[in-house]
Amino acid sequence: MRAGRRRGRAPLPGGRHRYGAPVSDPARRPHELEAIELLSSLVGPPAGDEVWIGDDCAVLGPASARVLFATDLAAENVHFDRCHGTLADAGWRVLVQNLSDIAAMGGRPRAAVVAVAGADLDELAAIYEGLLEASRRFDCPVVGGDLSDSAVLNIAVAILGETAGSAPVLRRGAGPGETIYVTGPLGGAAAGLRELRADPSTVSPCVTAFLRPQPRLAEGAAAAAAGAAAMIDISDGLGIDLWRLAAASRVGVELDDLPVAAGATPDEALGGGEDYELVFTVADPGRLEQVFTARGLRAPVRLGRTTADRAAFHLRGEDLEVAGFEHRLG
Amino acid sequence: MRAGRRRGRAPLPGGRHRYGAPVSDPARRPHELEAIELLSSLVGPPAGDEVWIGDDCAVLGPASARVLFATDLAAENVHFDRCHGTLADAGWRVLVQNLSDIAAMGGRPRAAVVAVAGADLDELAAIYEGLLEASRRFDCPVVGGDLSDSAVLNIAVAILGETAGSAPVLRRGAGPGETIYVTGPLGGAAAGLRELRADPSTVSPCVTAFLRPQPRLAEGAAAAAAGAAAMIDISDGLGIDLWRLAAASRVGVELDDLPVAAGATPDEALGGGEDYELVFTVADPGRLEQVFTARGLRAPVRLGRTTADRAAFHLRGEDLEVAGFEHRLG
Numbered sequence: 001m002r003a004g005r006r007r008g009r010a011p012l013p014g015g016r017h018r019y020g021a022p023v024s025d026p027a028r029r030p031h032e033l034e035a036i037e038l039l040s041s042l043v044g045p046p047a048g049d050e051v052w053i054g055d056d057c058a059v060l061g062p063a064s065a066r067v068l069f070a071t072d073l074a075a076e077n078v079h080f081d082r083c084h085g086t087l088a089d090a091g092w093r094v095l096v097q098n099l100s101d102i103a104a105m106g107g108r109p110r111a112a113v114v115a116v117a118g119a120d121l122d123e124l125a126a127i128y129e130g131l132l133e134a135s136r137r138f139d140c141p142v143v144g145g146d147l148s149d150s151a152v153l154n155i156a157v158a159i160l161g162e163t164a165g166s167a168p169v170l171r172r173g174a175g176p177g178e179t180i181y182v183t184g185p186l187g188g189a190a191a192g193l194r195e196l197r198a199d200p201s202t203v204s205p206c207v208t209a210f211l212r213p214q215p216r217l218a219e220g221a222a223a224a225a226a227g228a229a230a231m232i233d234i235s236d237g238l239g240i241d242l243w244r245l246a247a248a249s250r251v252g253v254e255l256d257d258l259p260v261a262a263g264a265t266p267d268e269a270l271g272g273g274e275d276y277e278l279v280f281t282v283a284d285p286g287r288l289e290q291v292f293t294a295r296g297l298r299a300p301v302r303l304g305r306t307t308a309d310r311a312a313f314h315l316r317g318e319d320l321e322v323a324g325f326e327h328r329l330g
Numbered sequence: 331m332r333a334g335r336r337r338g339r340a341p342l343p344g345g346r347h348r349y350g351a352p353v354s355d356p357a358r359r360p361h362e363l364e365a366i367e368l369l370s371s372l373v374g375p376p377a378g379d380e381v382w383i384g385d386d387c388a389v390l391g392p393a394s395a396r397v398l399f400a401t402d403l404a405a406e407n408v409h410f411d412r413c414h415g416t417l418a419d420a421g422w423r424v425l426v427q428n429l430s431d432i433a434a435m436g437g438r439p440r441a442a443v444v445a446v447a448g449a450d451l452d453e454l455a456a457i458y459e460g461l462l463e464a465s466r467r468f469d470c471p472v473v474g475g476d477l478s479d480s481a482v483l484n485i486a487v488a489i490l491g492e493t494a495g496s497a498p499v500l501r502r503g504a505g506p507g508e509t510i511y512v513t514g515p516l517g518g519a520a521a522g523l524r525e526l527r528a529d530p531s532t533v534s535p536c537v538t539a540f541l542r543p544q545p546r547l548a549e550g551a552a553a554a555a556a557g558a559a560a561m562i563d564i565s566d567g568l569g570i571d572l573w574r575l576a577a578a579s580r581v582g583v584e585l586d587d588l589p590v591a592a593g594a595t596p597d598e599a600l601g602g603g604e605d606y607e608l609v610f611t612v613a614d615p616g617r618l619e620q621v622f623t624a625r626g627l628r629a630p631v632r633l634g635r636t637t638a639d640r641a642a643f644h645l646r647g648e649d650l651e652v653a654g655f656e657h658r659l660g
Binding site for chain 1: 369444447459476488
């Protein structure tokens, strides 16, 4: 079960955007978390050692043959609109959102199915243009789907993945005293949306980061192989996604650094979302950096460390905002 | 890739409902088939002997460990509305649509993920009430999902299944001279919607058939075990779904019988859709009926037989309408 996405950090109409809620105030928790807690309690506990609601993917099957299963949707005028990017960009991004869920478990994609409501034939062809570009690039065939009328365009993708030689890395596995890494600088996607809003014809690295994000599949697999204890992808913003990892793992967080993408602001790096970088923790940072180097991957950035004090959620000693996007459903 | 669904047979606004197109007139083929052909050609041929777009489920993996994967969505005011049935009914039905796709391959369900756009917390709880009732009844846990704002309520479910000791039964496997069966009388769901439209407080077997359809999982597995050559579920109407099976198998169809549910009209039985009965063909009807009897299942109804003449599509010697619902996307 995943939280929804937004682009950038601007409040949605009607005060629907909530951020800046301190982690210690449950009354201000995003509504979506309540919804996920409700659904979790309705569904009940998972069978055996499977993982159901509450991580980037569900983890099914015996340890010898783990299957990863997730879904992520894109709704028009919530996740994308036609003023900022094409329907091909929307198709690319919705598949990448799903690929990123697989990456965040350290897995590799197997196949996707796509349900599209509200697209005519031309729109469908445009959506599939971007979707299949990502499908081919990241070796994840689109093997089925469903089509329907609808008053609003909605694209729901479900993805199936498998583990790549390591156990799936959950959100809840971090212990105190581990090093926290992120796979790249943050805020580029939010900055790209800001640039497009100012001038829809902008071409820039941030606009590319926004319209054509990259799933960090190789990095996720490398982190899993190097013994990452916990991992999550940054779809809703570092502040909220790192808080989710810390809350699931029952650890605190002390950050020394916040890597900001060129062209982005620190605020965008913290709460922007849609960067699809991965955050993870490891007990052995030397081994982690070796594995990334050996695989020819960009070195991940050390953000700080986990602590035993679960109430700690700090950036350079100051309270860190639980910043990012949650849909307000209630 | 599945065609969309509707309830009942009344035309949608704006002439979007197409039926009665003779099989021999490609210009009048439903638009959705064009869309599926387009997407099929964009995606390209499947890997190895896998089955991708064009059947009730995709079939992935080696013959020794087949995985079934499908998705089916429900859009408000297309698949359900709030005047005829509750959101719990809509939740039940969208999971059953997916379970029926697994049944139509002769498989058993493994797990589902659910993406809901546009529901508030109360609506979400109502949708999940029915969804989880079906989940428990048919042993298919809901293991994950996604939540989002949206201007219109959309529920997309994806389902994962496995084969139950037999190879998956495809649409394209029928040969000439086989017996065609259906698992039960048809038209009940369409009649139920008609009754609800006349009086929303109606309680009747047809209303139950419409609001709470049953996936024919046991029947699908029995048909597969008894050597069914081809199978499809009747989600859009016998006329169109049987035509899909015949077209995929390159056979003709001569029907002697059309079993009409009590309370339904022959027209509803032929084109109503949403009955979720299974149609299949077998070379050895005696064995088939034995297996159903041995498993304590209701005897399937013999509809007729397949023929080598691909142009034949007849009911009691008369041209059979390719009747049922296709979304008009163009």
